[in-house]
Amino acid sequence: MSELYDLAILGAGPAGISAAIYAARARLNTLWIERKFAQGGQIVDTYEVDNYPGLPGINGMDLGEKMAAHAEKLGLTPLRENVVSVEDEDGIKVIRTKKNEYRARAVILAFGAAHRTLGIPGEEALSGMGVSYCATCDGAFFRDRTVAVIGGGNVAAEDAILLSRTCKKVYVIHRRDQMRADQILQEKLFACENVEMIWDTVPVSIEGEEMVSGIKLQNKKTGEEKVLSLDGVFIAVGIVPNTELFGDLVKLDESGYIVAGEDCVTSTPGIFAAGDIRTKQLRQVITAAADGANAVISAEKIL
């Protein structure tokens, strides 16, 4: 029979790393698993994080590395494995990866969320051929080119600001007539001279044979359709929680998020949910890090 850990932490974004820091300080016998090499979750793809106290304007990758180094200093680094199932077997949590099987008395689910797709013709076929979900990763390929960013949230605004520094022209295509991005980001965005907003408009299809050549748009108010010539399309239409493995384990809400409050307690005893994966008002680095701490405190109560 394999070793029985006190706690398993699944994921190494800000929530998972923060949980690891608190678990190490609580001297819990902890198993920590992350499938990706880079730690930091979604912030790794973020050019600049400007609202984490004490570290204004820090690059997302740098912030992830700093957080991971903190956990490592306390003796915890994640195993690089791909979790394929988590089950509750008479109160013992069994975590299976592609290679191994582990057992723990409590589990913190901190798998975060991933980008949402539009589901329109051309999107999948041209992914990596001009369609991107990460301006920080792919923006440099579009120097002096014309691109569009789809979306009206913080990520869309940040992506468009970043791309405006190197691209010739950046269109921001949004389905409503106002953005939901933070006011400070909107001010920065509207001050970019080579950014043009296209309001009340949805993408219908992404055009191109081998590479993106344009995007077909429809104005929602007039119904009018037109094709805009482009070299790249950056899709920033929100996130979906990485909960596909957990539907039978814990209660999910109608959008797929794990139902849990600030104490991170889920519908299943001994299973806790931290960060973007759970129901919450605000999904940011600071709230994810707070969840990691709260989840460990809640787990300690049942250990």
Ligand code: NAP
């Ligand atoms: P978001 O805030 O959910 O915004 C998604 C945007 O995409 C919305 O403007 C939405 O339109 C639009 N959209 C959704 N589905 C669409 C569709 N099918 N077609 C066209 N447009 C669609 O997502 P996000 O910007 O990716 O941010 C994700 C989370 O990370 C948020 O909680 C955000 O606050 C957080 N974040 C924070 C920061 C920061 O604090 N600096 C930075 C990055 C991310 P509607 O507005 O009409 O709904």
